[in-house]
Amino acid sequence: MTPIAITMMIIAIVTVWGGLALALLNLKRHPEDEGALPEEPAREL
């Protein structure tokens, strides 16, 4: 591969997958509100 193609590939992977990693990290730091969890399961018929 040419250097410019490799560079662009790395930038694409870092921005998009890095964005995903950040989004996951953010979610992990804010776990689901357990207080609201014990809910009656919905009827599934």
Next chain:
Amino acid sequence: MSTSSPASPDTPVKRETFSSRRLFILSAIGSAVGLGNIWRFPYIAYDNGGGAFLIPYLVALLSAGIPLLFLDYAVGHKFRGSAPLAYRRLHRAAEPLGWWQVLVCFVIAAYYAVIIAWALMYTIFSFTEAWGDDAEGFFFGNFLAVAEAPGLGFEFVPSVFFPLLLIWAAVILIMVAGIRKGISRANAVLLPLLVVMFVLLVIQALFLPGAAEGLNAFFTPDWSALADPGVWAAAYGHIFFSLSVGYGIMVTYSSYLKRRTDLTGSGMVVAFSNSGFEILAGIGVFAALGFMAQAAGTGVNDVVTQGIGLAFVAFPTIVSQAPFGAVMGVLFFGSLVFAGITSLISVLEVIVAAVQDKLGWGRVKASLVVSILVAAVSLAFFPTSTGLYLLDTSDAFVNSFGITLGALVTVVVLAWFLRKLPLLSAHLNRISTVKMRGTWMVLVAAVVPLALIYMVANEFISKISTTYEGYPEWFVGVFGWGMSGALVLVALVLTFIPWSRRSKAHDDPEYDALVEEDAKEAAL
């Protein structure tokens, strides 16, 4: 499917919910990641500047895709209903928007299932390389038996009809089983499976000779593309279709979320997972195309293609030539099947939820009636010798004048006429971790409509200037323009059908309690 006794008419059935945020996110990713990620994105990126496309793509994702995704989440979650009910609760006059989206989903589901059926057959064909050395002739001639001229025929093609029947049977089982036992479970199994299979496919493709040439073609930036408005329009267009926003899916799924859920935080994961999968698909597809070009002794630019041509002509050719081709074929077509099914069930759920809400029906009845009706239309019109023309036309028109125009009208009505963005923004920020406030409103009220106007105008001009694909005028008139217009008319008619007395629109103590809670919170 459990068989507990149905609730008596007096005790309202509680709205179904995703049992966890994780399952909602998986299902939303399953919906967003579809055929388009695999067979559309790689070509669009290549055709619009290669590596340089990343810039308009990310700008479109952040400035339009994600804001629109949040808009859908806010509407569905705040008003806790299927698209028609949610929009009706937002404002009575907005109900037709919901029905329009439901009808768009009806059309999409009918033809989308057909492509999954083809992919299913090709998974099997991969073992024997049934297409021989003429993949194109095999697909259009032997397999689809495409008629020479477009029209409406009922000459059924059994090799498509029966797999399609099988796909519908599987999908109906998932739909009847409901949100927790059907949709959540299907996504919890199929999505990880899809990712594993696709990663294996990409690894295999990267080891093929010529793969590096393919990646060069895909990633080498053409910076001059950035000055071309067409490239920016392509980026916005692709983001809209890729994220499954603006036609009811995300409204419906988010209506099944528990009250205190981080909407925007979850949405960021969904949006970036969708894009992450696309990048992966671009790498895998272009590595394989690089190999194909090398084997044919031509340049990568001579073999690039998208859509049906990529999946059912180029890939079979690659499978025939590659070492361990059968493995590659099973991984590729199996991925298409799984990616397709998880998207198809989300499209169907939009219709099922709307019927449940409007008529006050239970899960089983609504999902059976809806799925069988869509399956019947799908089986009657598409597995025929003229089905490909119909599929092509309905796909092109429902994308332009169903999804895109519908999203434009919805956004303009919500932002400019009903002025509901402050209310929805407050709802998003109540619990969510990624807060957008003013920026979000500007993006939804200005950037999104501008991008959509440009796209709709472009589509309108190109489709009015020449008859689509040179098909007969009556054919495009009926199944293109006529179908698109009918969606709007039928949406209005459905709005005027009164809501059932048992419907949640009249009696929904759960929702009333939430409204009260919101009011209390606002007063504090």
